Amino acid sequence: MDYPSWKLDVQLPCLMGILNTTPDSFSDGGRFLEEDTAVTGALEMAREGAAIVDIGGESTRPGSDPVSLDEELRRVMPVLERLVASSPAPVSVDTMKAEVARRALVAGAAMINDVSAFRHDADMAAVVAEGGCPVCLMHMQGLPKTMQDDPRYDDVVDDVMAFLEERMEYAVGAGVAEEQIALDPGIGFGKTAAHNLRLLKDLDRLTALGRPVVLGASRKRFIGAVLGAAPDCRIMGTVSTTVMGLERGAAVFRVHDVRANYEALRVAQAIMEADA
Numbered sequence: 001m002d003y004p005s006w007k008l009d010v011q012l013p014c015l016m017g018i019l020n021t022t023p024d025s026f027s028d029g030g031r032f033l034e035e036d037t038a039v040t041g042a043l044e045m046a047r048e049g050a051a052i053v054d055i056g057g058e059s060t061r062p063g064s065d066p067v068s069l070d071e072e073l074r075r076v077m078p079v080l081e082r083l084v085a086s087s088p089a090p091v092s093v094d095t096m097k098a099e100v101a102r103r104a105l106v107a108g109a110a111m112i113n114d115v116s117a118f119r120h121d122a123d124m125a126a127v128v129a130e131g132g133c134p135v136c137l138m139h140m141q142g143l144p145k146t147m148q149d150d151p152r153y154d155d156v157v158d159d160v161m162a163f164l165e166e167r168m169e170y171a172v173g174a175g176v177a178e179e180q181i182a183l184d185p186g187i188g189f190g191k192t193a194a195h196n197l198r199l200l201k202d203l204d205r206l207t208a209l210g211r212p213v214v215l216g217a218s219r220k221r222f223i224g225a226v227l228g229a230a231p232d233c234r235i236m237g238t239v240s241t242t243v244m245g246l247e248r249g250a251a252v253f254r255v256h257d258v259r260a261n262y263e264a265l266r267v268a269q270a271i272m273e274a275d276a
Helices: 035-048 069-086 098-107 124-131 156-173 193-201 203-209 221-227 235-247 258-273
Strands: 014-020 050-056 091-094 111-114 135-138 181-184 252-255
Touching (some): 014 035, 014 258, 035 069, 035 258, 050 069, 069 091, 069 098, 098 111, 111 124, 124 156, 135 156, 156 193, 156 203, 193 203, 193 221, 193 235, 221 235, 235 258
Parallel strands (some): 014 050, 050 091, 111 135, 135 181
């Protein structure tokens, strides 16, 4: 499968390991709150097959409250600095704050992952453009605190595509190189289970935007709705989204459980690329 060129030095398709240095993330809140544990966890993800490690210091789970700039920096920067020096995988920082992004890039972060797609902080696009780094722009309806109250769409796939196209145009207009941009439909961010399933079914339509598609379905609530399973019992449900996402053209898979998804991704890729 041919993917659009992207400036991050990884081979697509690939996995992005989730490292939440937060006490309140929906699935693994508190697991990586301590610095040493976070660094050890990130290095383990890289050993298990994560091509990118994505550090987040502010939970964006449904109903979550924002944290201060100082608190987010306190959670992220010490871990980032140690991983830049020791991780074989490039480090992404999941943030909506331009100052966190700026300091992260100075410290050696390779990528910014902005779930607000440059809408939360007016300075974020300029920071990314000046840093010349790859960026992921995600669709989210509303804000984390209220996004799951009553999400509605005329057509969820059409609406998400239109949003991502507009955000990509905005980013390019602000000086971000188009080949630096990846796009994320925002599974679970202001969407019902039905919306999420429809987006996954028609994920191949997003590839028409010409940029790598990032899929973040790991352990999400819609998997629990299908399986009747708690977050830490949704590994195989997540694996199924990785395999189906690969078949539909997704390029980066943001996951908590790296080993299981790595094995599934590589076997599915081998099948798809097998000679007749």
